[in-house]
Amino acid sequence: MKKYLSIALLAATIVLNAQVTANRFFYELTFKPKQDSTKVEKVMTILDITKDKSLYRDYTLVAQDSIMKIAVEEMQKSGAFKDLSKTITMPKFGYKVEKEYPAMKETYSDRISSGFTPMQIAYTEEPKFNWKISNDKEKIGDYNTQKATTEYGGRQWTAWFSTDLPFQDGPYKFAGLPGLIVKVEDSAKNYSWLLRGNKKVENFQELSYAETITPGGAGKLTVIPRDKFEKTLAEYKKDPFATMRPMLTKEMMDRKMPGMDGTIGDMLKKQEKMTRDFYDANNNPIEMYSPSKK
Known part of the structure; x- marks a missing residue:
C-alpha cells in the first residue's frame, strides 16, 4: 500500500511540476488599420512570459x-449544434510572436487553412533593434x-521601458532593453502599445479554448523562409478557400447545416466573407517592409 501511495505522490508531484505559471502583461494597442484613413481602433493584446519564453x-x-x-458544454448536454459565431467576437489580429529565452530567437506565425485542415505558417528571425x-x-x-529609440520595419519607434519590471521583452517583436517595455509607438502614431496591467496565470496554456476544440487544433506549425511566408499569406488573403474549393461537391454544399438556417454552402460563404473582411480591414502593416525588401 505504501509503495502505491509513494508512486501516486510522485506522479502528482510530476504533474504539479509540469504546470507552468506565466506573468501576463496586458497591452492596449491603438492603431490605424487603413493607410489612407484617420480612423483609429483599439484592441487588448497580451504578452505571456514564462521561464523559457x-x-x-x-x-x-x-x-x-x-x-x-x-x-460548448451546453451543446454537449442538449445534443443540439449552436452557431457560436453569433456570440463570439473575432480577433483583430491572428498572428502570434514567440520569443525563446535567452537567445531571443523569435517565431512569427499566422494561421491559414490547407483544404479542411488548419495550419500555422511561420518564420524565425533574431531582429536587431539597435536601441x-x-x-x-x-x-x-x-x-x-x-x-529609447530605434528604427525597424521602415518606421521610427520610441519606447519607454522600466527596470522595475526585470524582463528584457515587450509587445510584438520588441525586446532587448534593460527592462520591460511599458509603452512603444512609431513616430506617426500608426501603432502604439501601452501597458495597462498584469497578473499571474497559473496552469498557463498557450492555446485558447477555441483552438483546443477546433478540429485539427491550432494546426501544424510549418516554419518556412520569410519571403515564402509572405508570399503564401498574400495568396491566402486573396482567396482563403482556394485549397478547400476543389473538395466541395454540390451534394455537400446543398446539405442542411445542423442547428443553422441554411446549407453547408451558405455557412462556407459566410466564413469566406468573414475571412476576407478580416484581412481587408487592415492594409497598414506594422512593418512597412521586411528585411528582404529593404
Missing part, C-alpha cells in the same frame, strides 16, 4: 475562453520609465 497575441479569443466553454537609450525619464502609470 514569451508569447504575444491578440487577447480577444483568450478573453472569451469561459464563455465558449459554457456554450539608443537616452537620459529622458517619465512616469507612466505606476512605473518609472526611461526613453
Whole structure:
C-alpha cells in the first residue's frame, strides 16, 4: 500500500511540476488599420512570459475562453449544434510572436487553412533593434520609465521601458532593453502599445479554448523562409478557400447545416466573407517592409 501511495505522490508531484505559471502583461494597442484613413481602433493584446519564453497575441479569443466553454458544454448536454459565431467576437489580429529565452530567437506565425485542415505558417528571425537609450525619464502609470529609440520595419519607434519590471521583452517583436517595455509607438502614431496591467496565470496554456476544440487544433506549425511566408499569406488573403474549393461537391454544399438556417454552402460563404473582411480591414502593416525588401 505504501509503495502505491509513494508512486501516486510522485506522479502528482510530476504533474504539479509540469504546470507552468506565466506573468501576463496586458497591452492596449491603438492603431490605424487603413493607410489612407484617420480612423483609429483599439484592441487588448497580451504578452505571456514564462521561464523559457514569451508569447504575444491578440487577447480577444483568450478573453472569451469561459464563455465558449459554457456554450460548448451546453451543446454537449442538449445534443443540439449552436452557431457560436453569433456570440463570439473575432480577433483583430491572428498572428502570434514567440520569443525563446535567452537567445531571443523569435517565431512569427499566422494561421491559414490547407483544404479542411488548419495550419500555422511561420518564420524565425533574431531582429536587431539597435536601441539608443537616452537620459529622458517619465512616469507612466505606476512605473518609472526611461526613453529609447530605434528604427525597424521602415518606421521610427520610441519606447519607454522600466527596470522595475526585470524582463528584457515587450509587445510584438520588441525586446532587448534593460527592462520591460511599458509603452512603444512609431513616430506617426500608426501603432502604439501601452501597458495597462498584469497578473499571474497559473496552469498557463498557450492555446485558447477555441483552438483546443477546433478540429485539427491550432494546426501544424510549418516554419518556412520569410519571403515564402509572405508570399503564401498574400495568396491566402486573396482567396482563403482556394485549397478547400476543389473538395466541395454540390451534394455537400446543398446539405442542411445542423442547428443553422441554411446549407453547408451558405455557412462556407459566410466564413469566406468573414475571412476576407478580416484581412481587408487592415492594409497598414506594422512593418512597412521586411528585411528582404529593404
